[in-house]
Amino acid sequence: MASLTLVDLRERRGPLARSDLPGLVLAADGPRALVREVVEAVRQRGEAALVEFTQRFDGVVPTTLVLERDAMARAYDRLERRLADALRVARDRVRAAYEAELPRTTKVVADGIELRRRIVPVERAGCYVPGGRARYPSSVVHTAVVARVAGVREVVVATPPLPDGGLDDATLAACHLAGVDAVLLAGGAQAIAAMAYGIPSLPRVDVIVGPGNLFVSLAKQEVARDVGVPGAFAGPSEVVIVADGSVDPRLAAIDLAVQAEHGPHGLAWLVTWDQRWAVRVVADLEEYVATSPRQAQLAETLNANGYVALVRDRDQALAVAEAIAPEHLELLYDQAARDADRVRCAGVVFVGRAASAAFGDYVAGPSHVLPTAGTARFASVLGLEDFQRRIHVVEVHDDALARLGWAIEAIAEAEGLVAHADSIRLRRAWGGVS
Numbered sequence: 088m089a090s091l092t093l094v095d096l097r098e099r100r101g102p103l104a105r106s107d108l109p110g111l112v113l114a115a116d117g118p119r120a121l122v123r124e125v126v127e128a129v130r131q132r133g134e135a136a137l138v139e140f141t142q143r144f145d146g147v148v149p150t151t152l153v154l155e156r157d158a159m160a161r162a163y164d165r166l167e168r169r170l171a172d173a174l175r176v177a178r179d180r181v182r183a184a185y186e187a188e189l190p191r192t193t194k195v196v197a198d199g200i201e202l203r204r205r206i207v208p209v210e211r212a213g214c215y216v217p218g219g220r221a222r223y224p225s226s227v228v229h230t231a232v233v234a235r236v237a238g239v240r241e242v243v244v245a246t247p248p249l250p251d252g253g254l255d256d257a258t259l260a261a262c263h264l265a266g267v268d269a270v271l272l273a274g275g276a277q278a279i280a281a282m283a284y285g286i287p288s289l290p291r292v293d294v295i296v297g298p299g300n301l302f303v304s305l306a307k308q309e310v311a312r313d314v315g316v317p318g319a320f321a322g323p324s325e326v327v328i329v330a331d332g333s334v335d336p337r338l339a340a341i342d343l344a345v346q347a348e349h350g351p352h353g354l355a356w357l358v359t360w361d362q363r364w365a366v367r368v369v370a371d372l373e374e375y376v377a378t379s380p381r382q383a384q385l386a387e388t389l390n391a392n393g394y395v396a397l398v399r400d401r402d403q404a405l406a407v408a409e410a411i412a413p414e415h416l417e418l419l420y421d422q423a424a425r426d427a428d429r430v431r432c433a434g435v436v437f438v439g440r441a442a443s444a445a446f447g448d449y450v451a452g453p454s455h456v457l458p459t460a461g462t463a464r465f466a467s468v469l470g471l472e473d474f475q476r477r478i479h480v481v482e483v484h485d486d487a488l489a490r491l492g493w494a495i496e497a498i499a500e501a502e503g504l505v506a507h508a509d510s511i512r513l514r515r516a517w518g519g520v521s
Contacts, residue, residue, distance in 0.1 A: 247274025
């Protein structure tokens with residue numbers, strides 16, 4: 088049976104910090120040591136260590152480590168048409184959302200300096216797709232498609248194998264639709280390390296993205312000195328629902344379950360100023376969990392990190408959400424749209440009674456790879472910029488020496504950097520610039 092912990096904040100005054108609220112600290116010290124061991128082993132011993140950890144953690148003896156495009160195409164041909172059509176809808180929605188954000192090369196000419204900004208994609212990107220308790224073809228779409236729009240030349244997906252050592256058709260078909268080049272049949276920290284440092288059958292990548300459990304997220308932090316990793320901690324799923332009696336309690340209840348069913352270490356908060364309505368939500372949630380085929384996953388998350396926060400009013404509710412800085416924030420009450428622009432710390436904000444976070448997981452358009460564990464204070468949804476670099480081309484014409492040379496000399500002299508100033512004096516003398 089699932090239960091939510093009550094947090095009564097109605098008498099609380101003054102600003103709130105994340106540390107003021109319960110259940111928001113991930114116990115990462117033990118996992119971090121294991122992750123470090125796994126990453127170092129794969130870095131040193133490569134494929135042998137990868138096979139060893141796949142047997143140890145997944146109970147699978149790999150028959151092959153990498154699947155190529157022909158396996159993806161065959162899986163797509165086998166896929167039931169309704170699911171194939173749904174995956175195409177998701178792909179097209181994500182692609183359209185990111186094509187609208189494609190940056191343009193900029194050029195500025197002033198004071199004798201011509202400045203151009205070039206956007207250059209990385210060569211190879213690695214996309215982690217979770218597995219184990221469930222399969223996530225949607226995560227293929229929400230990572231690989233973004234990489235393709237960004238202009239990445241080669242895209243690799245890593246995902247845990249099934250017990251027979253293979254992969255489900257839905258995930259492989261999504262790889263086909265998203266234009267993936269190769270699939271690494273490995274999960275966890277060992278897969279992150281294999282993508283970061285390479286194995287004989289798979290060269291190292293330049294960037295690693297994608298959601299995952301605590302071990303995967305910590306592994307990305309561990310390899311971040313050697314490979315590009317977005318600033319967001321894309322870990323266990325989170326939702327904060329701000330709502331009141333203007334919405335059917337069953338809608339709030341089911342949306343708490345939507346993210347909780349992803350499994351352990353997740354977070355589910357209901358924040359409301361309507362105590363009697365909150366009781367109905369909890370009852371509806373308990374009834375739903377009791378009959379769900381994913382009862383174990385739901386109960387595990389909700390019992391550990393499920394909360395009902397009672398607040399005085401809408402303003403305090405938004406302050407609580409801001410302190411949590413959740414991955415998913417749902418504003419389900421009447422006229423919630425008027426408050427959406429007040430939110431400053433969230434991965435994504437869903438507005439209105441129809442706005443289940445499930446839209447974001449599949450077909451809304453923006454990637455469902457979002458900041459968790461409070462990193463929404465400084466990080467964002469997976470974006471084109473996570474696969475791209477900015478290179479500035481600075482062309483300096485002779486007249487820039489007359490217009491700006493003096494400023495360089497003055498600052499360099501103030502900093503005691505004689506060669507800097509002399510490099511300009513020499514050019515001014517050479518060009519006959521006084």
